[in-house]
Amino acid sequence: MLNRVSTMWSWWWDASNDKGGHSRATLAALVSIFALFWFLWAAKKSRKVIPPLPPGPRGLPIIGYLPFLGTELHRKFEELAGVYGPIYKVWLGQKLCVVVNSPSLVKEVVRDQDTIFCNRDPPIAALAATFGGADIAFSSYGPDWRKLRKIFVREMLSNANLKSSYTLLREEVKNSIRNVYDKIGTPIDFGELAFVTVINAMSNMLWGGTLQGEEGAKFKKLIAEQMVLFGKPNVSDLFPVLARFDLQGIERQSKKIFQWSENILDSAIEKRMNSNEGKEDGTGKFEQKKDFLQFLLELREKNDAATSISMTQVKALLWGTELELSDKFGIVAKKLKPTVAIPAPKLSKFELYTT
Incomplete structure (x- = not known):
């Protein structure tokens, strides 16, 4: 990337000395600046560590794990916890859900780190029945x-x-x-x-x-x-x-x-x-x-x-x-x-x- 920037800079310098090359020189300068910012952004992004999602069942494309949930969710979640551990992910359609199935993790979520996990994702039925989520149960923390x-x-x-x-x-x-x-x-x-x-x-x-x-x-x-x-x-x-x-x-x-x-x-x-x-x-x-x-x-x-x-x-x-x-x-x-x-x-x- 640095070699490309150096080459573009040399090209701009030569072009600027040529008669009628000012427009090409200006374009080359803009491209060089863009390339430099892109390089800095890519380098910063590469250093950023993105934590992985917890394990969970694969499900199907688009619909996720919906066909396999059944009607007794508490029993299904208990079954999945036996396979994937006390915290796992489940894709329900386009919604990513993380299931916590451990007293120590529940304590961490609802008490120790409650301000991080306290925002709501209310269903549409709740929004329609609570003035757009204006009550305590469904409004976001703030x-x-x-x-x-x-x-x-x-x-x-x-x-x-x-x-x-x-x-x-x-x-x-x-x-x-x-x-x-x-x-x-x-x-x-x-x-x-x-x-x-x-x-x-x-x-x-x-x-x-x-x-x-x-x-x-x-x-x-x-x-x-x-x-x-x-x-x-x-x-x-x-x-x-x-x-x-x-x-x-x-x-x-x-x-x-x-x-x-x-x-x-x-x-x-x-x-x-x-x-x-x-x-x-x-x-x-x-x-x-x-x-x-x-x-x-x-x-x-x-x-x-x-x-x-x-x-x-x-x-x-x-x-x-x-x-x-x-x-x-x-x-x-x-x-x-x-x-x-x-x-x-x-x-x-x-x-x-x-x-």
Whole structure:
């Protein structure tokens, strides 16, 4: 390369002494400078060490290991760990996934080096249902995420706020016990019972009321469908070039569910803001009870950049809280068969169970 640069330089020098050779000399100089920079860049790149990827199954061209995964991912991953070790790669379509299957490595990823591995790669269904990934679960690490985490963990889940919500939680537990008592002698799906109890308790804590009747049943059903969409394999996630076509309709379904749930949130927010009009106690604070919605609306009115949030973030926090508590329909492995039991009374009166 150095010899080439020297030759070009000599050619430019000779050409510059010839009549009419200035244009050729200028071109030669530009080529020489380009060659020199290219040489320096190549030399720097050759010294850069690129760590190799962990081992893993080969899979097939384009589609990767997708045809061999099966439906029980946890068992398949355990099987692959026995072959490739505690950390290995799996190509799923155009997505490169690294599987960690060791307690020590998990500790390294989620605790010791958490800021390196904390950014999210949310599925399209999650982006469609969380204002483009504006909630805590799916937003990337950064100033906005730290602000939301501070509000959610330090403020919304503070001991004072949780203590004030204890009465609401206790009331929902009583309602669940009453539900079991009324169905003595009939089979009860305890997973479904726990789900209903948690959702009603959280709704009460979030905006001070539960969804009753057909609206409540539809809300629970839609949350279940949303969780299924979150965990459902989506061609658009595995092959981003196909995302615009939404071949499986997952994005469309997720947006439809999200629109319905957002209408509920908008209605709750509108009622609360209207009910707050003219009810200040003279100190700028509202007299009514302090649920999470009230707390978020007060934060929204602040001028402090460290805590003030937008209305979109208010709704993202409320909706994200509902989704995060849907254990039965979550995107984790669940029981193949639900736990069903037939309750039998030990005490003669229902009141004895709630005292």
